[in-house]
Amino acid sequence: MILHCVFCSFRGDTHQTERQAVLTDLSGFTLGLEGVLGFDHGPNADFEGKSPKFTDGFVIRFADRRALAAYADHPTHKALGAKLCDLCEGGADGIMVVDLVCDDVQSGRGPALQVLPDPTSRADQIAQLFKDSFTDSEGAEEGAVIHDLARDLLTTTPKDDLRVFVAEADGTLRGCAIFTRLRFAKDPRTAFLLSPMAVATTSQGQGIGQALIRHALEVLQAEGVDVAVTYGDPRFYGRVGFEPVTTDTVPAPLPLNMPEGWIAQSLTDAPLTPLVGPSLCAPALDRPDIW
């Protein structure tokens, strides 16, 4: 969330009705925009005597930077902004703007994180999230591939081998991490593979991806899972404990095109010692083109 804080130094010769009119218009216009969570305005009581210059102010709560940018670029905002400047000491110099970037996940205002009891029933919705997110980041072709992969994983993986974690807010799916069992034929330890995962494009960069993985790892750990493995960018997954491993330590189920993306972590107190392969992944992942 972004708190867009605007402080105004109204000229002494302006009327209270003029000031109020522009703030009321701004409030009405802003609250009609997508991604605006609130608009509050009022006079500056300056209880600590720190900002006597500013007579009034308003604070807009935006869901994200995209919502703020849409507001800033809107012609109505520009027209009302010009009116506001006309009423302030020195025009635009009489206005101070501060944008506070607030971490919704840390503050507890973020989406609810949960493991789905029946992920198959939501296969279409989840597959669509993957399609949209990967289409935006990697292009339509990759979006279609990951859509089908997610749907296949959710509909063909035996229940006991599938764990699906989602982040949801306001009834909307914001992120999803799919874990499937990775079996090691000659090793008693249990392992789950995270693949794929996605956060809705408009919700990225707010800590949801990392919070979702941390939550998932805690749940898996509590369940007694020994090892988590994934195949992705170590710069991102390294933030949540994954470290590069070789296929000698964690045998891969199929040959890897990007061995540098093969990463894992122990979920127990014991360090990750070599798992004895061969390994076997979920049927939907058992295709060379995605490795």
Ligand SMILES: CC(C)(COP(=O)(O)OP(=O)(O)OC[C@H]1O[C@@H](n2cnc3c(N)ncnc32)[C@H](O)[C@@H]1OP(=O)(O)O)[C@@H](O)C(=O)NCCC(=O)NCCS
């Ligand atoms: C990768 C993804 C899941 C991250 O989710 P998110 O909610 O945006 O992540 P967070 O907000 O927790 O973390 C964001 C941080 O990770 C960084 N990050 C995201 N993807 C990264 C990557 N591939 N490599 C390095 N850093 C990355 C961001 O730059 C950001 O860094 P900052 O905090 O220093 O600004 C999300 O961007 C996404 O769905 N991307 C498209 C699909 C995809 O690539 N999925 C992963 C492969 S299976």
